[in-house]
Amino acid sequence: MYDWNRQRPSNMPYHRYRPAHERVEVPLTGRAWPGRRITEAPLWVPVDLRDGNQALAEPMDPERKRRMFELLVGMGFKEIEVGYPSSSQLDFDFIRHLATPGVVPEDVTVVVFTPARHELIERTFASIEGMSRVVVHLYTATAPTWRDVVLGQDRPALHAMIRDAAGHIARLAGDRDIRFQFSPEVFNLTEPDYVLEICNDLTALWDASPDRPVTHNLPATVEVATPNVYADQIEYMHRHLDRRDAVILSVHPHNDRGTGVACAELAVLAGAQRVEGCLFGNGERTGNVDLVTLALNLHAQGVDPMIDLSDIDEVRRVVEHCNRLPVPERHPYAGDLVYTAFSGTHQDAINKGMAHHAKRAADLGVPPEQAPWEVPYLPIDPADVGRGYQAVIRVNSQSGKGGIAYLLQTRYGLELPRRLQIDFSSAVQRATDGSGEEITAEQLWELFHATYLAPGEIGALADWSTVETDPGAHEFTGTLRNGRRLSGTGNGPLSALTAALAGDGIDVDILHYAEHALDPGRGSRAIAYVEARVNGATRWGAAQDTSVLTASVHAVLAAVHRVI
């Protein structure tokens, strides 16, 4: 039998870990989330100024915090976590800055984060003095390891501590325009019945109503399981939370296993209405879930992402400035290389796809940016996020004719005949195989010029002319640089030229001819491409001129020059 799996046991110490399903059992049957689809965006809540900021080696200074806040508002976020005011004077002062009238737009709600300690809760309330539209966000870890090792509290004691803190918050809020949020930190490793008991208790204590809902935010603080496990946990809570219409079910995935986006998406299928995350996935360890990817994943499915990412590079620039961290080149939707193909077959498909797209837009009578998008290998139109097409195709030794033709066409207006594309692609292969490096559009053009146009534009002829002696009868005369005269006749200028060359012992058979204008309008330059068999060898030549005839004659001579 074929030994299809030749892997051998590793000596990794994997036996030190237990699977997540052994650590937390979810009593869910008849799960509905696998059959659902996401049809609208959840409420996105960026936590860049809190969770993202606390993960930075150099936390944001006031200028950076302001820029980040303005960016988030400008992108259209309507609920923004702005800090942990009891953690530092810097955070406290920033919240005080936001209390300045007019700094927070009327339709934006800010969230402030606090642990379950009276003096820190009081400091939190001091920071929001005079502000309206605020959510006070209380958090405490609830999972067994945290209870036992970090907090030193059993289940009832921890529940009592949370209840006491929540009551203190409610008293300090009084009847002000303040809503409440609770996060059972490490929800994903907490017994479902225990989280439910605490959340339902707080829903009652805070007297949640549809007009003044509470937010229960269920974090995957450290991502430990496959996304389906998180989805089960969320669906279980969605089904069992009291006063469901008075509770906003929120999720807060991290990305330790690299599946934060999948966790968030499955959680939304399972009933989550609100997603906390950071732009480009900044955050503790491997980061919070990336809100940019989540939003553009919806966009790419035809669902309004409800935030503006039409200039993704500007968003990225601000985030990189604020976080002092780069966004990697392969980062979904935003990396420098994510709309770029180097490999030949991808380039060929993109080249054909772009041409098909332009034609479809013309057929529909709409601008290309409004036509339905179905270009192979590009999940979205780069133009949707403000990217141009220059970088879509880049050429190196793995590229083929399609990519090369695309660059010469988009940059220089050349419409190379298919066989010339194939011919030129081997010249490019030779050039790039030698260096192993990428070749730019400018270098391609120079190589094209050196291969097909120069120095054969005039070739061996010092001067030449053609006349139509009779309808359908042409005569070509010219002088070779060595002074010899040439002449020949034919049914067109080019056949007269080949007849003249034959008279000088050069046997030329034109196999393919094409020409087109290079620039629109009168007086524009034309380019001619000729494939010719010259004394038995097949070569391409090309030439450009404002006269189509001159371009054609020079193209033939360029092919001849390459053989002789």
Ligand SMILES: CC(=O)SCCNC(=O)CCNC(=O)[C@H](O)C(C)(C)COP(=O)(O)OP(=O)(O)OC[C@H]1O[C@@H](n2cnc3c(N)ncnc32)[C@H](O)[C@@H]1OP(=O)(O)O
């Ligand atoms: C998952 C998350 O992102 S949670 C948010 C994490 N963010 C941060 O920690 C950034 C800001 N934090 C801070 O600036 C500080 O930790 C402070 C100001 C809040 C507290 O500082 P300190 O009083 O010096 O405490 P320290 O940070 O050393 O330890 C935390 C203490 O709070 C307790 N604690 C931890 N979480 C909570 C909570 N949610 N509610 C109440 N107490 C808590 C711990 O058990 C520990 O108590 P102990 O000192 O009795 O053992």
Ligand SMILES: CC(C)C(=O)C(=O)O
């Ligand atoms: C406490 C919550 C919201 C959190 O930041 C986390 O669990 O990562």
